[in-house]
Amino acid sequence: MEKIYPKSKPELSYLKDKQHKKKTAMTGVWVLVVFGIIFTAVIAKFATSGGSSDILSFTTFPNSDDAYQVAKEYISPTVKAGNLVFAEDRYQFAKKSDSVFVIKSYVTSIDEKGAKIKTNF
Numbered sequence: 001m002e003k004i005y006p007k008s009k010p011e012l013s014y015l016k017d018k019q020h021k022k023k024t025a026m027t028g029v030w031v032l033v034v035f036g037i038i039f040t041a042v043i044a045k046f047a048t049s050g051g052s053s054d055i056l057s058f059t060t061f062p063n064s065d066d067a068y069q070v071a072k073e074y075i076s077p078t079v080k081a082g083n084l085v086f087a088e089d090r091y092q093f094a095k096k097s098d099s100v101f102v103i104k105s106y107v108t109s110i111d112e113k114g115a116k117i118k119t120n121f
Helices: 012-048 066-080
Strands: 082-086 092-096 100-104 106-110 116-120
Touching: 066 092, 066 100
Parallel strands: none
Antiparallel strands: 082 106, 092 100, 106 116
Protein backbone atom coordinates (compact mmCIF):
# COMPACT_ATOMS: atom_id res chain seq x y z
CA MET A 1 0.00 0.00 0.00
CA GLU A 2 1.14 3.47 -0.82
CA LYS A 3 1.65 6.09 1.73
CA ILE A 4 -0.15 9.36 1.07
CA TYR A 5 1.59 12.50 2.12
CA PRO A 6 -0.33 15.69 2.66
CA LYS A 7 0.34 18.43 0.14
CA SER A 8 2.68 21.10 1.38
CA LYS A 9 1.80 24.79 1.21
CA PRO A 10 3.11 26.65 -1.83
CA GLU A 11 6.37 28.35 -1.15
CA LEU A 12 6.36 32.03 -0.45
CA SER A 13 9.19 32.61 -2.91
CA TYR A 14 6.72 32.44 -5.82
CA LEU A 15 4.67 35.27 -4.31
CA LYS A 16 7.79 37.28 -3.53
CA ASP A 17 9.06 36.82 -7.10
CA LYS A 18 5.71 37.94 -8.46
CA GLN A 19 5.71 41.06 -6.28
CA HIS A 20 9.32 41.84 -7.25
CA LYS A 21 8.51 41.50 -10.95
CA LYS A 22 5.49 43.77 -10.55
CA LYS A 23 7.61 46.39 -8.76
CA THR A 24 10.32 46.20 -11.46
CA ALA A 25 7.72 46.51 -14.23
CA MET A 26 6.15 49.58 -12.60
CA THR A 27 9.60 51.20 -12.29
CA GLY A 28 10.13 50.59 -16.00
CA VAL A 29 6.74 52.10 -16.80
CA TRP A 30 7.55 55.25 -14.80
CA VAL A 31 10.93 55.61 -16.55
CA LEU A 32 9.19 55.36 -19.93
CA VAL A 33 6.58 57.94 -18.86
CA VAL A 34 9.31 60.39 -17.78
CA PHE A 35 11.19 59.94 -21.08
CA GLY A 36 7.93 60.40 -22.98
CA ILE A 37 7.22 63.68 -21.18
CA ILE A 38 10.74 64.96 -21.86
CA PHE A 39 10.50 63.94 -25.53
CA THR A 40 7.11 65.64 -25.88
CA ALA A 41 8.45 68.83 -24.26
CA VAL A 42 11.43 68.93 -26.63
CA ILE A 43 9.24 68.37 -29.69
CA ALA A 44 6.77 71.03 -28.53
CA LYS A 45 9.61 73.53 -27.92
CA PHE A 46 11.04 72.85 -31.38
CA ALA A 47 7.62 73.10 -33.02
CA THR A 48 6.76 76.41 -31.38
CA SER A 49 10.13 77.99 -32.19
CA GLY A 50 9.45 77.83 -35.92
CA GLY A 51 12.09 75.19 -36.55
CA SER A 52 15.06 77.29 -35.53
CA SER A 53 16.75 77.40 -32.18
CA ASP A 54 20.11 78.38 -30.76
CA ILE A 55 21.15 74.77 -30.49
CA LEU A 56 20.20 73.89 -34.05
CA SER A 57 21.39 77.06 -35.75
CA PHE A 58 23.40 75.18 -38.39
CA THR A 59 20.64 75.65 -40.94
CA THR A 60 20.88 79.43 -41.04
CA PHE A 61 23.75 80.79 -43.08
CA PRO A 62 25.26 84.20 -42.48
CA ASN A 63 24.35 86.96 -44.88
CA SER A 64 26.59 89.71 -46.25
CA ASP A 65 26.08 91.99 -43.25
CA ASP A 66 27.10 89.23 -40.82
CA ALA A 67 30.26 88.47 -42.81
CA TYR A 68 31.11 92.19 -42.96
CA GLN A 69 30.77 92.54 -39.17
CA VAL A 70 33.15 89.62 -38.65
CA ALA A 71 35.60 91.09 -41.16
CA LYS A 72 35.58 94.39 -39.23
CA GLU A 73 36.45 92.54 -36.03
CA TYR A 74 39.47 90.93 -37.72
CA ILE A 75 40.66 94.15 -39.38
CA SER A 76 40.37 96.48 -36.37
CA PRO A 77 43.36 95.09 -34.39
CA THR A 78 45.64 95.09 -37.46
CA VAL A 79 45.32 98.82 -38.19
CA LYS A 80 47.79 100.76 -36.02
CA ALA A 81 46.17 104.16 -36.37
CA GLY A 82 43.17 105.06 -34.26
CA ASN A 83 39.74 106.48 -35.06
CA LEU A 84 38.66 103.82 -37.54
CA VAL A 85 35.80 104.64 -39.88
CA PHE A 86 34.55 101.68 -41.90
CA ALA A 87 32.73 102.11 -45.21
CA GLU A 88 29.44 100.60 -44.03
CA ASP A 89 27.60 100.99 -47.34
CA ARG A 90 30.53 100.52 -49.69
CA TYR A 91 31.66 96.91 -49.47
CA GLN A 92 31.56 93.99 -51.86
CA PHE A 93 30.54 90.53 -50.80
CA ALA A 94 31.12 87.15 -52.44
CA LYS A 95 30.54 83.61 -51.25
CA LYS A 96 32.72 80.80 -52.49
CA SER A 97 32.28 77.09 -51.99
CA ASP A 98 32.62 75.54 -48.51
CA SER A 99 31.23 78.65 -46.79
CA VAL A 100 34.17 80.89 -47.63
CA PHE A 101 33.18 84.54 -47.68
CA VAL A 102 35.14 87.29 -49.42
CA ILE A 103 34.69 90.88 -48.29
CA LYS A 104 36.26 93.76 -50.21
CA SER A 105 36.12 97.19 -48.61
CA TYR A 106 38.24 99.87 -46.98
CA VAL A 107 38.71 101.58 -43.65
CA THR A 108 39.72 105.19 -43.09
CA SER A 109 41.88 105.99 -40.08
CA ILE A 110 43.59 109.07 -38.67
CA ASP A 111 47.28 108.80 -37.70
CA GLU A 112 49.18 110.76 -35.02
CA LYS A 113 49.77 113.69 -37.39
CA GLY A 114 46.07 114.02 -38.23
CA ALA A 115 46.36 112.65 -41.78
CA LYS A 116 43.63 110.39 -43.10
CA ILE A 117 44.84 106.98 -44.22
CA LYS A 118 42.69 104.73 -46.42
CA THR A 119 43.41 101.02 -45.99
CA ASN A 120 41.88 98.49 -48.38
CA PHE A 121 40.99 95.04 -47.15
